[in-house]
Amino acid sequence: MKTFTHITGHDLKAMGYPPAKWYRRALEHINSNQLSKTAMEAYLEQFKLPEPLGLFDQPVAYSFNLAAQNEQEADNVAKVKATMDAVMLTPTVLGGAVMPDACPAGPVGTIPVGGVVATQNAIHPGMHSADICCSVMLTDLGDADPKAVLDAAHQSTHFGPGGRPRGQQFQLPDALMEAFKSNEFLFDEKSISIAREHLGTQGDGNHFLFVGTSAATGNTMMITHHGSRGPGARLYTKGMHIAERFRKLLAPETLKQNAWIPFDTEEGQDYWEALQTIRQWTKLNHELIHDAVAQKLEVAIKNRFWNEHNFVFKEGETFYHAKGATPLDAKFMPDITGPRLIPLNMAEPVLIVAGDTTKTNLGFAPHGAGRNMSRSQHKRNLEAQTDEAIFEQETRGLDIRFFSKEIDISELPSAYKPAATVRSQMQEYNLGTVLDEVLPYGCIMAGDIQKNAPWRKKRRRGRRN
Structure with a gap:
């Protein structure tokens, strides 16, 4: 009779799974049920990561509810558009909007103050x-x-x-x-x-x-x-x-x-x-x-x-x-x-x-x-x-x-x-x-x-x- 080998987090990592919160749940399931190698691999399929996502080729379309009234505001508008364009290349993005009070809030690619960005299944801190x-x-x-x-x-x-x-x-x-x-x-x-x-x-x-x-x-x-x-x-x-x-x-x-x-x-x-x-x-x-x-x-x-x-x-x-x-x-x-x-x-x-x-x-x-x-x-x-x-x-x-x-x-x-x-x-x-x-x-x-x-x-x- 084949002896079951206790599986640890090190084993999961060696199999190519990055450490994550699901480790604890998965290890408990694998070890309590003494899964065979084939059964374990089938069970772990649900935790495989998808292929890495690239940026969109073009910014996802968004509404720009902001207009410049003078030269100073024109400079602000240009900066807001540049940073929002970069944000909208993010692969989770579905759409967005810019409000009249918008202004940059960091390096290009940072969501501006006055920005709204809608994403799919993703929370962006x-x-x-x-x-x-x-x-x-x-x-x-x-x-x-x-x-x-x-x-x-x-x-x-x-x-x-x-x-x-x-x-x-x-x-x-x-x-x-x-x-x-x-x-x-x-x-x-x-x-x-x-x-x-x-x-x-x-x-x-x-x-x-x-x-x-x-x-x-x-x-x-x-x-x-x-x-x-x-x-x-x-x-x-x-x-x-x-x-x-x-x-x-x-x-x-x-x-x-x-x-x-x-x-x-x-x-x-x-x-x-x-x-x-x-x-x-x-x-x-x-x-x-x-x-x-x-x-x-x-x-x-x-x-x-x-x-x-x-x-x-x-x-x-x-x-x-x-x-x-x-x-x-x-x-x-x-x-x-x-x-x-x-x-x-x-x-x-x-x-x-x-x-x-x-x-x-x-x-x-x-x-x-x-x-x-x-x-x-x-x-x-x-x-x-x-x-x-x-x-x-x-x-x-x-x-x-x-x-x-x-x-x-x-x-x-x-x-x-x-x-x-x-x-x-x-x-x-x-x-x-x-x-x-x-x-x-x-x-x-x-x-x-x-x-x-x-x-x-x-x-x-x-x-x-």
């Missing part, structure tokens, strides 16, 4: 970036005084690096904690610790807390804008690592930033579930800040709604990667409770919109005003003036606060595309209808967190010694 589920939430606070709301919000929120100080942290709900612990991408101690610490924080960059009044009702509205902070950033890093492993096996010609995780793998299923958990965490993050303000003021909440604009949405086997694009179609949002939000800049109204899916918008609208130049270039253009003078000129009549107490001119209105241009192109390309506007009273942003960062202070002290 690089197409949602580290700021997973960057989103906006609105709470209607009725006849609350806008200044009182902004004051309470300033005491309640937290901007800048790191999490909330001990004693000021929010409780991570048991169900969400369990979701972290049960997911391969989220269960590590560091991710869970950061998920606790970063609740109720908004980060930096273009994230904000905006207070204004409804043009339709006169009610005071509070709007927050932020993503998934540290937990999302850690998931993105892990996702890119797994996607790179698949890229080397499935499509080595694909640009690293466009690597993907096949959805029909264990890794793909786990990553998709992790994205949904991060979405829940981010929504809770908004809610905690809004609830804290309402409780501090002892005012009733009249209404609330939210939407992501930096996420991956699924319909069947098609995945829509929205890198800064607002979902119009209700099929993308399982918890839809109201219209969508499109902020423009701190001196302009936040738009409340609705709209239909068309062939050219794929079910999406712009997510903001976008930029025609980088932050650093904008700063260089204004270096003849002081930050204080620029701030005074661009925010006159508004209550604008920087959490770090340092002005960040790269977040002032002139750093962004003209709001009127974005709005006119929304209408021209049928990208949503404005239902209401939240007229600005004021807002809070992180400010220039680098100016007095601890490492800069340390360097300055070293120079003085």
Whole structure:
């Protein structure tokens, strides 16, 4: 009688199967059933990789809902088209769209901000970036005084690096904690610790807390804008690592930033579930800040709604990667409770919109005003003036606060595309209808967190010694 030889992962690797999550399941099946060599080979056929995929010869067709109004915008349009053309060579791509607020977000071949890319059976972490589920939430606070709301919000929120100080942290709900612990991408101690610490924080960059009044009702509205902070950033890093492993096996010609995780793998299923958990965490993050303000003021909440604009949405086997694009179609949002939000800049109204899916918008609208130049270039253009003078000129009549107490001119209105241009192109390309506007009273942003960062202070002290 022939003796069965126990099979290990080394044996599978020697047979030409790259290490993967299915190893454990396959080894248990092979060894528990003591499969013969022929039976084992037949069983392992399901795990064989297809022939490597090459890039498409031509970019897959996509809609370009963006037009230049001047020479500066023409340069931006050319760069957006060049990078989107390269993205659309990726072998998983089915279609795409570019929004009026589009601008480059990295080397050529990186999905632009304001880009939407639809793919087949593939999640591309690089197409949602580290700021997973960057989103906006609105709470209607009725006849609350806008200044009182902004004051309470300033005491309640937290901007800048790191999490909330001990004693000021929010409780991570048991169900969400369990979701972290049960997911391969989220269960590590560091991710869970950061998920606790970063609740109720908004980060930096273009994230904000905006207070204004409804043009339709006169009610005071509070709007927050932020993503998934540290937990999302850690998931993105892990996702890119797994996607790179698949890229080397499935499509080595694909640009690293466009690597993907096949959805029909264990890794793909786990990553998709992790994205949904991060979405829940981010929504809770908004809610905690809004609830804290309402409780501090002892005012009733009249209404609330939210939407992501930096996420991956699924319909069947098609995945829509929205890198800064607002979902119009209700099929993308399982918890839809109201219209969508499109902020423009701190001196302009936040738009409340609705709209239909068309062939050219794929079910999406712009997510903001976008930029025609980088932050650093904008700063260089204004270096003849002081930050204080620029701030005074661009925010006159508004209550604008920087959490770090340092002005960040790269977040002032002139750093962004003209709001009127974005709005006119929304209408021209049928990208949503404005239902209401939240007229600005004021807002809070992180400010220039680098100016007095601890490492800069340390360097300055070293120079003085």
